[in-house]
Amino acid sequence: MKPGRSWIFGDDVDTDQMAPGAYMKRSLEELASHCLERLNPDFAKQVQSGDIVVGGRNFGAGSSREQAVQSLLQLGVTTVIAESFAGIFQRNAFNLGLLVLECEERDNIREGDLILPDPKKGMVLNQTTGEQLSCKKVPEFLLQMLEDGGLVPHLEKKLKQGNR
Amino acid sequence: MIRPQNVKDSLPQTLAQKIIARAAGKAEVAVGEIEIGSVDLAMIHDSGGPRRVAPILERLGVEVWDPEKLVVVTDHYVPVFDAESRAILDLARDWVKKQGVARFHDEEGICHVVLPENGYLKPGMFAVGGDSHSPTGGAFGCYMFGIGATEMAGVLATGEIWIRVPETIRIEWEGTFQKGVMAKDVMLFLCGRLGMDGGRYQAVEYCGEAVSELSMQERMTLSNMSAELGAQAGLIAPDATTMKWLEDHGSESDPVEPWQTDPDADFEYHRFDADQLEPQVAAPHSPANAASVSEYNAIRPDVLYLGACTGAKLHDRRAAASILKENRVQSGIEFWVAPSSKRDFHEARKEGVMKILEDAGAKILPTSCGLCAGYGPQRLGQGTVCLSSTARNFKGRMGDESSEVYLASPMTVASTAITGYISDPRNFLGAS
Numbered sequence: 001m002k003p004g005r006s007w008i009f010g011d012d013v014d015t016d017q018m019a020p021g022a023y024m025k026r027s028l029e030e031l032a033s034h035c036l037e038r039l040n041p042d043f044a045k046q047v048q049s050g051d052i053v054v055g056g057r058n059f060g061a062g063s064s065r066e067q068a069v070q071s072l073l074q075l076g077v078t079t080v081i082a083e084s085f086a087g088i089f090q091r092n093a094f095n096l097g098l099l100v101l102e103c104e105e106r107d108n109i110r111e112g113d114l115i116l117p118d119p120k121k122g123m124v125l126n127q128t129t130g131e132q133l134s135c136k137k138v139p140e141f142l143l144q145m146l147e148d149g150g151l152v153p154h155l156e157k158k159l160k161q162g163n164r
Numbered sequence: 165m166i167r168p169q170n171v172k173d174s175l176p177q178t179l180a181q182k183i184i185a186r187a188a189g190k191a192e193v194a195v196g197e198i199e200i201g202s203v204d205l206a207m208i209h210d211s212g213g214p215r216r217v218a219p220i221l222e223r224l225g226v227e228v229w230d231p232e233k234l235v236v237v238t239d240h241y242v243p244v245f246d247a248e249s250r251a252i253l254d255l256a257r258d259w260v261k262k263q264g265v266a267r268f269h270d271e272e273g274i275c276h277v278v279l280p281e282n283g284y285l286k287p288g289m290f291a292v293g294g295d296s297h298s299p300t301g302g303a304f305g306c307y308m309f310g311i312g313a314t315e316m317a318g319v320l321a322t323g324e325i326w327i328r329v330p331e332t333i334r335i336e337w338e339g340t341f342q343k344g345v346m347a348k349d350v351m352l353f354l355c356g357r358l359g360m361d362g363g364r365y366q367a368v369e370y371c372g373e374a375v376s377e378l379s380m381q382e383r384m385t386l387s388n389m390s391a392e393l394g395a396q397a398g399l400i401a402p403d404a405t406t407m408k409w410l411e412d413h414g415s416e417s418d419p420v421e422p423w424q425t426d427p428d429a430d431f432e433y434h435r436f437d438a439d440q441l442e443p444q445v446a447a448p449h450s451p452a453n454a455a456s457v458s459e460y461n462a463i464r465p466d467v468l469y470l471g472a473c474t475g476a477k478l479h480d481r482r483a484a485a486s487i488l489k490e491n492r493v494q495s496g497i498e499f500w501v502a503p504s505s506k507r508d509f510h511e512a513r514k515e516g517v518m519k520i521l522e523d524a525g526a527k528i529l530p531t532s533c534g535l536c537a538g539y540g541p542q543r544l545g546q547g548t549v550c551l552s553s554t555a556r557n558f559k560g561r562m563g564d565e566s567s568e569v570y571l572a573s574p575m576t577v578a579s580t581a582i583t584g585y586i587s588d589p590r591n592f593l594g595a596s
């Protein structure tokens with residue numbers, strides 16, 4: 001993995017913010033261009049591929065719409081680090097190939113810090129400050145699914161192997 | 165019939181554990197373990213359903229594993245309002261035909277209300293829904309949780325889903341709720357007290373005297389808003405009230421006995437006095453911003469919305485009508501009612517409930533998710549203040565980002581209609 005620049009958000013960031021209802025029947029590009037705009041109008045315009053979103057408690061609350069995950073991926077975000085995640089969002093993230101890490105020490109990450117996640121070890125390195133922050137370990141089978149690129153490619157592989 | 169695998173000689177288990185154990189084909193399961201469960205019922209709607217799962221199933225080269233276990237509902241893009249929403253609904257209609265899905269409920273109401281009124285949800289079931297309010301099924305003693313469209317496609321392909329056996333958080337309400345206090349108030353209070361992550365994606369189980377006195381539709385509101393508590397499921401153990409509902413809705417009644425939490429099982433426990441609970445209001449932009457209704461007496465809403473799976477069921481409209489009877493909506497206030505199912509709507513008509521609402525000045529909107537989802541043409545305008553019986557008041561969800569949504573019970577919405585200011589419904593109940 002490569003280090004990513006961090007964007008900081010607060011507690012209870014809900015999925016309506018990442019995928020606003022008014023654009024839900026539009027293309028993913030259009031939907032993503034409104035991602036998190038109510039919380040940070042610059043985010044969707046300035047976020048770069050490989051950047052990392054950092055949230056507080058209960059990131060991804062609310063609606064089960066997985067376009068919330070897809071719009072982050074569409075913008076090039078590959079990792080979200082938060083103190084805790086809403087359950088459905090967390091499942092959706094792994095299913096779609098977005099790494100989410102629970103990190104109680106996320107207060108030690110500031111806007112723009114360069115962060116290198118190491119999901120296998122359950123660590124993230126803040127390259128800007130040199131600090132190692134510990135995260136919750138991700139279950140092995142979910143990391144496997146992430147490596148395969150999400151649930152669909154993972155199932156494809158399994159179906160080919162003839163074991164469901 | 166759905167029965168647990170184990171009957172005797174097993175470790176004490178919670179209701180959640182018993183249901184998951186059965187789905188996993190085991191006698192018992194331990195909290196924290198990852199299990200694979202066979203799904204008894206899957207529900208999808210027009211938004212997260214066919215248009216999203218069909219391409220994935222195609223890519224995998226598989227069909228729905230068991231069309232008899234699938235229920236499809238159209239409610240989010242209903243009624244059609246432009247070419248895009250028409251295409252979404254047409255796609256859903258074609259797809260159910262091709263897949264041979266018999267249990268297709270087209271524009272009949274909101275998914276979480278349509279499932280139980282057709283008697284589909286039964287105690288002991290392990291079920292998933294492509295919608296975050298799927299925990300509503302927990303009111304029937306069914307372990308039902310919400311998942312995204314990709315994961316749903318996985319379920320439709322395999323009939324299975326992984327689950328981490330949850331801890332159980334038991335919430336007991338002792339005593340009796342005051343008149344004018346509704347299930348909605350209970351959930352706003354709990355969101356305020358425990359926070360939107362208070363459920364920690366575990367299983368919440370509601371119990372106690374006050375809960376057992378609630379009607380099924382009130383129980384559904386408790387389970388429904390377990391989503392706002394951040395729980396995976398919101399269970400209520402089945403009892404005579406549950407069995408009566410199942411009978412009345414054309415479903416065989418299963419034995420109730422095994423689907424209870426063993427008294428000596430491990431669970432976290434909270435206890436509250438039902439008698440002490442006052443009507444609640446949650447201020448923008450979070451259900452967790454809840455406080456007693458008296459804190460908000462100075463707020464004068466522009467729009468009152470009685471809608472959604474959470475707050476426009478027959479019971480909710482009856483409750484609103486009981487307040488509005490022989491009263492009128494203050495002039496200058498919009499009072500919109502979007503009944504949550506057609507069947508309920510007709511019942512409310514027969515009972516005269518709709519007439520009371522209409523005579524009072526309410527405008528009846530189509531039966532669908534409507535304003536709650538914020539997908540349609542009707543949205544709250546700039547700076548609009550709304551008091552709503554829905555579950556969520558996130559910024560901009562129901563309209564412009566400058567709009568402000570307060571959440572309350574259907575009764576509080578009704579009493580506010582009379583005075584024009586957010587008002588305590590207990591003032592309108594008289595001595596009766």
Ligand code: SF4
Pocket residue numbers: 239274275276295297471472473474532533536537554555
């Ligand atoms: S009424 Fe609202 S909460 Fe219920 S299913 Fe529809 S959008 Fe979701």
